[in-house]
Each structure stands twice: as structure tokens, then as C-alpha cells.
Amino acid sequence: MGGFEGILSGFQVAFSWEGIVFVFIGVLAGxxxxxxxxxxxxxxxxxxxxxxxxxxxxxxxxMMAGVYYGAVFGGSTSSILLNAPGISGTVATAFDGHPMAIQGKAGKALAIAAISSFIGGTFGVILLMLFAPMLASVAIAFGPPEYFALMFLALTAIASLSEGSLVKALISGVLGFMFATVGIDSQTGTPRFTFGNANLLSGIEFLVIALGLFALAEVCFLIINSKKENKEIQQNIGSLKLSRSDFKEMKGPATRQSLLGFIIGVLPGAGATIASFIGYIFEKKLSKNPESFGKGSIKGLTAPETANNAATSGAFVPLLSLGIPGSGTTAVLLGALLVLGVQPGPLLFEEHPTLFWGVIASMYIGNVFLLILNLPLIPYIAKILLIPRPLLISLVITFCMIGVYAISFNTFDLYLLLLFGVIGFFMRLVHFPAPPFILSFILGGMIEQSLRQTLTISNGSLGIFLERPIAIIFLILAILTIVIPFFRKKPIEP
Structure with missing residues (x-):
């Protein structure tokens, strides 16, 4: 079946009554x-x-794909309103989304997130439809050296996530690396920094740290500052309307991050979380006013929301065409395919073309459903901010504990959640930024594994990086990212 015929068969599936109903069920649940x-x-x-x-x-x-990209679409809500990331891919959304909510612009923030998600998801599906077979070969070209170089490039952006002091940002990043090493060494099988505690052998879950550093730390500040809290901030949801200047500000980040997010999503093991962070960092570096990021910037909200939804579409390239899951969610989807008797891989295009193109075509409908569902609901969703502060605090703590417990069904993780809540509170108290901690924790295990695999392949020689063109390009970009700021002249103040 040719590409055009495959697309037509996919739309026949997507626009059948079964396709429409199950897409709707999936995105609604997600x-x-x-x-x-x-x-x-x-x-x-x-x-x-x-x-x-x-x-x-x-x-x-x-239906299952609808749950996946629907969850990424909806995960921004709790990040913006409560500073409690719904999923790992929306952590970066909280950096500027929550400050906007505090400023009384919760309605605008949710509208920007919904529109950005729709743009990223739709562009991602278009790129997926046009370039999926070709991009599969690109994904195969990425080996351990290329992954190490890409992760190293991402790490050079820790300075961009600093909130004033570069030293504090670097210390925060080092702490993230330290916690990333906890658990059993995947190559040697040696326990590291577990202190004899069996609960730490499997490492620390990302959401335990994210919810602790952001949600519980925010709760601590709400409790302490409850008497000083300005009631107008709590009660002012703000208008949902976006001005022409708002759309103009969104245009650049949405266009760039649709492409960048999709490309990162195509890489096995990268996924929406890394795409959202890289998208945020990329836009901050391009911005003429980087100091506005982290304080309610429209570009700072648009970038991660566009990137993570585009990456969700891109993640289906390695899953369907190579049978390689790029995240925990796509790994479960891979298991679902095998249970249903479908073997993902290069032959999927020929053996099950209707399935491949049907899933892609359904994403068009799914993204439209998500926009239609979310925009009208924004005024009602934003009223979460009108809940009395003591009740809201109790709900945030309850949801965080349920979410963490649901990951591993281990009460030890609840103690870890409390620990990272305390750490996050003191980090905010002494102005240590949390984003570098999160970024280095995400990349820590991946960069270590990629480097060790690279050295194993090359028998310990670093010269392998000089033999891989893609790796060389990433490393050069990383070095330039570190060096260029030192040669920039400070602007002369009037």
C-alpha cells in the first residue's frame, strides 16, 4: 500500500463511528x-x-494513544494552577504558567497552554504523517555517542535555568546528579548510595522529586504566607481572551518548538519531558528579554507546551516503525500491541498499514477534540483557585500522596516525597533554583549510561566522538554554549 493510499485508509478508520467514539473516550480520560x-x-x-x-x-x-497525548495536553492544568505537575512532561510548564496564575492571569495561562498544545500536537501529527518512514532511519543512526553528546548539550543549559546566581544553579544541578546515582548500577549491579535500604535499590522516581520540589514546597509557602496572602490574587482568575500581541508573541516559539519537539520525540529514550526542558531553554536563549522567563513569560509557557505535545507525536515513530519505546508510556503501548497480536517494526507498514495510518489520522481528530474540550472548560477549571486556601492545600497534599503511592505502592516513597518537599522549601528560602536540580536528575542516569556504553564500544577511547559527525556537531554546540557568554560584552546602561 502506497503512502497516499495508506493515509486515505487511515482517515477511513479515524472517521468511522468506532474511531470517533474511542478517540473521544481516550482523550477525555487522558x-x-x-x-x-x-x-x-x-x-x-x-x-x-x-x-x-x-x-x-x-x-x-x-483509544490508548488518545489517553497518552490527552494526558500530556491536560497535564498543564495542575502545573499552572497548583504548581503541581500532572505528569513529568509538564514540569517546565510550571516555570512560567504558575507565576501567571499568581498574577491573576490563570485564564490566559490555561488558554495559552491549550492553544500551544493544539499547535504542537497538530504539527507533530503532520510531520509524523509526512516523514515517519524516513525518520525511522534517522533514529537508528543515534547510538550511545550521539546520545551522550545530545545530553551534554542539554546540560550546558543549566546556567540558563539559574535565577540570578550561577553558582547556586550549579550547586542545584550537582545535587540533582547525586540523587540520580542512587540505586543499583545498571552495568555492575553494585548498589550505590542506598545505605543498606532495600527501598532505594530501584532508585528514586522522578515524580517523587518533581512533586516534592514544586507542589509540597509551594504548599509550605502557602501555609507560612497565608496571613500575608493577597486575596485579590486568589480570586482574580483573569480573562481568557488573548490579544493580537499575545498571539504574535506565541507565534515564534510555537513554530520552532513544533519542529524541535517532534525531532526530540523521534529519538528513542528522549520523550516529552526532555523536549519540554530543551524547548524552554532554547527559547530563553533566543529571547531578547531572558530575565522575563520564570516570571510569567508567554514565550516561557508556549515553548514547553508546544514541544511536549509535538514530542508525543514524534514518539510514535520509533514505537511503530522500530518497535523501540521512548518512554515508560510508550513501553506500555508496546506491550499492548504485542498482547493484541501486532509486532511493531519495519514490516508494520506492509503487514498492518491500516493500524499505522489509522492511529496517525486519529490524532488529527484527537487534537481537535482536546481543544474543543479544554477551551470551554477553562473558566470552570480555573475556579480551582477560588477553593478556600486550607481546603486547597489539603487537596494538593492528598493528590500528591495518591499520585506517588500509585507509582510503586510503596509507603517509603511517601517519606521521600516529604523529604523533597522540605528540600524544595529550603531551596526556595535561600533562593536555590529547582529547575537545574530537575534537569540534571532527568539527564544524570541517561548521560552516565550513554558515556559508559560509548567507552565500552571504543575500549575506553574518547576518540570515538571524533568519528561520529552527529556527536561532533552536538559537542561543538555545547562548547560554544559554554564559551560564548564569556565573550559577550555587557550592554552599556544609559
């Missing part, structure tokens, strides 16, 4: 799951596997 702090799409998809057994594989995957 949106509400994404809104709840810590409850990601993994558990929802896992629950749906036995339910969908006996379904047509195409319809089953259409």
Missing part, C-alpha cells in the same frame, strides 16, 4: 488523568489493556 498530580497515563493504559482485549487492534491502539 485529559482528566493528566490534570491529577502524579497520576500519569501509564497506569490508565495498563488498566485498558485487559479491557481492550478482543477489540480490533487499530481501535484499541487509537
Amino acid at each position: 485529559t482528566f488523568i493528566g490534570m491529577l498530580p502524579g497520576l500519569g497515563p501509564i497506569s490508565a493504559i495498563a488498566v485498558m489493556i485487559p479491557i481492550s482485549y478482543g477489540f480490533d487492534p487499530t481501535i484499541a491502539l487509537v
Whole structure:
């Protein structure tokens, strides 16, 4: 079946009554799951596997895919309103989304997030449809040296995530690396920094740290500053209307991050979380007013929301064409495909073209459904801020604890959540930025594994990086990122 014929067959599936109904069910479930702090799409998809057994594989995957990108779409809500990331891919959304909510612009922030998500998701689907077979070969070209160089380039951006003091940002990044090393060494099997505690052998979950550093730290500040809290900030949701200047400010980041986010999503192991961070950092470096980031910048909100949704579409390239999952969610989707009797890989285009193109075509409809569902609901969703502050604090703590416990069903993780809540509170108290901590924790394990695999391949020689053109390009960019700021002349103040 040719590409054009495949696309037509995909739209026939997507626009059938079954396709429309199950896309709607998937995105609706995903949106509400994404809104709840810590409850990601993994558990929802896992629950749906036995339910969908006996379904047509195409319809089953259409529904599960809807849960996946619906959760990424809806995960921004709790990040913006409560500073409690719904899923890991929306952590960067909180950097500027929550300050906007505090400033009384919650409605505008949610509208920007919804529109940016729609743009990123739609562009991602278009690129997926046009370039999926070709991009599969690009993804194969990425080996351990290329991944190390890419992660190293991302790490050079820690300085961009600093909130004033570069030294404090670097210290925060080092702390993130330290916690990333906790657990069993994947190559030697040696326990590291577990202190004899069996609960730490599997390492520390990302959401435990994210919810602790952001949500619980925010709760601590709300409790302490409750008497000083300005009631107007709490009650002013703000208008949903976006001006022409707002759209103009969104245009550049949305265009750039649709492409960048999709490319990062194509790389196995990268995913929406890394795409959102890189998108945020990229836009901050391009901005003429980088100091506005972290204080309610429209560009700072548009960039990660566009990138993470575009990356979600890109993640289906390695999943469907190579059978390689790029994240925990796509790993569960891979398991679902195998249970349904479908083997992902290069032959999927020929053996199951209707499934491949049907899933892609359904994403068009899914993104439209998500926009239609979310925009009218924004005034009602934003009223979360009108909940009395003591009740709101209790709800945030409850949702965080449920979300963390649902990951591993281990009460030890609840103590870790409390620990990182205390750490996050003291970091805010002494003005240590949390984003470098989160970024280095995410990349720490990946960069270590990639470097060790690279050295194993080359028998300990670093010369392998000089033999890989893609790796050389990334390393040169990383060096320029470090060196150029030192040669920039400070602008002369009038």
C-alpha cells in the first residue's frame, strides 16, 4: 500500500463511528488523568489493556494513544494552577504558567497552554504523517555517542535555568546528579548510595522529586504566607481572551518548538519531558528579554507546551516503525500491541498499514477534540483557585500522596516525597533554583549510561566522538554554549 493510499485508509478508520467514539473516550480520560498530580497515563493504559482485549487492534491502539497525548495536553492544568505537575512532561510548564496564575492571569495561562498544545500536537501529527518512514532511519543512526553528546548539550543549559546566581544553579544541578546515582548500577549491579535500604535499590522516581520540589514546597509557602496572602490574587482568575500581541508573541516559539519537539520525540529514550526542558531553554536563549522567563513569560509557557505535545507525536515513530519505546508510556503501548497480536517494526507498514495510518489520522481528530474540550472548560477549571486556601492545600497534599503511592505502592516513597518537599522549601528560602536540580536528575542516569556504553564500544577511547559527525556537531554546540557568554560584552546602561 502506497503512502497516499495508506493515509486515505487511515482517515477511513479515524472517521468511522468506532474511531470517533474511542478517540473521544481516550482523550477525555487522558485529559482528566493528566490534570491529577502524579497520576500519569501509564497506569490508565495498563488498566485498558485487559479491557481492550478482543477489540480490533487499530481501535484499541487509537483509544490508548488518545489517553497518552490527552494526558500530556491536560497535564498543564495542575502545573499552572497548583504548581503541581500532572505528569513529568509538564514540569517546565510550571516555570512560567504558575507565576501567571499568581498574577491573576490563570485564564490566559490555561488558554495559552491549550492553544500551544493544539499547535504542537497538530504539527507533530503532520510531520509524523509526512516523514515517519524516513525518520525511522534517522533514529537508528543515534547510538550511545550521539546520545551522550545530545545530553551534554542539554546540560550546558543549566546556567540558563539559574535565577540570578550561577553558582547556586550549579550547586542545584550537582545535587540533582547525586540523587540520580542512587540505586543499583545498571552495568555492575553494585548498589550505590542506598545505605543498606532495600527501598532505594530501584532508585528514586522522578515524580517523587518533581512533586516534592514544586507542589509540597509551594504548599509550605502557602501555609507560612497565608496571613500575608493577597486575596485579590486568589480570586482574580483573569480573562481568557488573548490579544493580537499575545498571539504574535506565541507565534515564534510555537513554530520552532513544533519542529524541535517532534525531532526530540523521534529519538528513542528522549520523550516529552526532555523536549519540554530543551524547548524552554532554547527559547530563553533566543529571547531578547531572558530575565522575563520564570516570571510569567508567554514565550516561557508556549515553548514547553508546544514541544511536549509535538514530542508525543514524534514518539510514535520509533514505537511503530522500530518497535523501540521512548518512554515508560510508550513501553506500555508496546506491550499492548504485542498482547493484541501486532509486532511493531519495519514490516508494520506492509503487514498492518491500516493500524499505522489509522492511529496517525486519529490524532488529527484527537487534537481537535482536546481543544474543543479544554477551551470551554477553562473558566470552570480555573475556579480551582477560588477553593478556600486550607481546603486547597489539603487537596494538593492528598493528590500528591495518591499520585506517588500509585507509582510503586510503596509507603517509603511517601517519606521521600516529604523529604523533597522540605528540600524544595529550603531551596526556595535561600533562593536555590529547582529547575537545574530537575534537569540534571532527568539527564544524570541517561548521560552516565550513554558515556559508559560509548567507552565500552571504543575500549575506553574518547576518540570515538571524533568519528561520529552527529556527536561532533552536538559537542561543538555545547562548547560554544559554554564559551560564548564569556565573550559577550555587557550592554552599556544609559
